[in-house]
Amino acid sequence: MELTADRLTPALGADISGFDPNNLTTDVVDDLHALLMEHQVLFFRDLDAPPTQMVELGKALGTLGARHHSYVTHPDSEDVVIIEWKDDDLPDAAEWHSDMTYRATPPFASILKAVVVPPSGGDTLWASMYSVYDSLPAGMKDDLAQLEAVHDMGAFRTPAYREAGDEGVMEAYKSAGTAVHPIVAHHPVTGRPYLNVSESFTRFIIGLSAPEAGRLLTELFDRINRPEHHVRLRWKPNTLAIWDNRGTQHYAVIDYLPHRRVMHRVAVVEDARQK
Ligand SMILES: O=C(O)CCC(=O)C(=O)O
Numbered sequence: 001m002e003l004t005a006d007r008l009t010p011a012l013g014a015d016i017s018g019f020d021p022n023n024l025t026t027d028v029v030d031d032l033h034a035l036l037m038e039h040q041v042l043f044f045r046d047l048d049a050p051p052t053q054m055v056e057l058g059k060a061l062g063t064l065g066a067r068h069h070s071y072v073t074h075p076d077s078e079d080v081v082i083i084e085w086k087d088d089d090l091p092d093a094a095e096w097h098s099d100m101t102y103r104a105t106p107p108f109a110s111i112l113k114a115v116v117v118p119p120s121g122g123d124t125l126w127a128s129m130y131s132v133y134d135s136l137p138a139g140m141k142d143d144l145a146q147l148e149a150v151h152d153m154g155a156f157r158t159p160a161y162r163e164a165g166d167e168g169v170m171e172a173y174k175s176a177g178t179a180v181h182p183i184v185a186h187h188p189v190t191g192r193p194y195l196n197v198s199e200s201f202t203r204f205i206i207g208l209s210a211p212e213a214g215r216l217l218t219e220l221f222d223r224i225n226r227p228e229h230h231v232r233l234r235w236k237p238n239t240l241a242i243w244d245n246r247g248t249q250h251y252a253v254i255d256y257l258p259h260r261r262v263m264h265r266v267a268v269v270e271d272a273r274q275k
Contacts, residue, residue: 003031005039012128012248013231014039021049021057029060032242033273036109037189041126041231041243041250047113048238051080054111054266061242062108063270079266083112086260092155093252096127096224097200099245099267101151104179107267108274111242114235115264118256124233125251126243129194131229133184136195144183149197149217150204152178180206183220187247188274194247195220224249 005014016035019028036042049057051074058064064079074080083093100106112124133141153176160172183205185196199221205213223229233241243250 003028003035005035005042007039008043009231011131011229011231012040012126013233014042016042016044019044019047021047021053024056024060030273033061033271036242036244040128040130040248041241043233044240044242045236046238047240049113049240051076051264054113054240054264055079057242058109058111058266058268060272062268062272064266065269074264081265081267083263083265084116084260085254085257087258089257092158092200093250094254095155095198095200096221096249096251097154097198098129098196098249100176101181101196101198101201102153102176102178104177105269106179107245107269108271109242109244109268111240111266111268113240113264114237114262116260116262117235117237118259118261121253121256122235122259122261123253124235124241125230125253126233127224127229127249127251129196129224129229129247129249130187130192132224132226133193133195135223135226135229141184141193144195147183147208148180148206149183149202149213150178150180150206151198151201152176152203154200154203185246189271190247192247195224197221198249199224 003016003018005016007014014035055077058079072082074082098106099110153172156172156176157169160168181196183197184193186193197217197220202217205216
């Protein structure tokens, strides 16, 4: 069985064919990993992978274990979270973000499968943060190389506050954590530099005043919004995506409420193929 990749935009993304989740040999998973390093996000159509098979795939790629502090887990596996939005919920994923960068070591990859999709809408976009970084003016790249930024749990404050007031926010803050990361990170496998701030989770730049940090972050977030850095996926039930969290961000569009949308997600914390 040979995996083939059909590249979707110059920035990132590929449709993969020839993948059978029942056949996770070392060679197949090595190939899959190589394709992920090259394209950053991979899409699989009609992949009827139940939660246990998503977990097997995650384990073949690395170590699981980044339990989410806010999402519900699947009854068949604690390693699968259910992400469900409907009625007048306010989804938290309609912002550019890379998963859990408020942790010192954010997860390496995510595996996301569509279970229930709305009649139309509910697409997800990914941005290549290599592409965003490469597009920056040279002087700006030099300035950013010196800077570090604080990441925290962003809009997860809202459910925490509604549930338990100030105490709830303090507890959520403690369990989610906070972390400082360089604004220009280097991918541990490809070595490529990428822009490492997100509108969801990056709050402040060390050493700048709050207004200076706010202005610079706003400029960087505007750059991430440019469509030439993106790929967009229209989901159907059993569409599955795998993305490398290092060097990408994603944005789940909320244009489908009050219809229901249900996704299953596995987070892979450590990359087994990272030297
Ligand atoms: O539901 C989606 O399309 C993306 C969800 C999301 O943002 C995530 O899994 O981190």
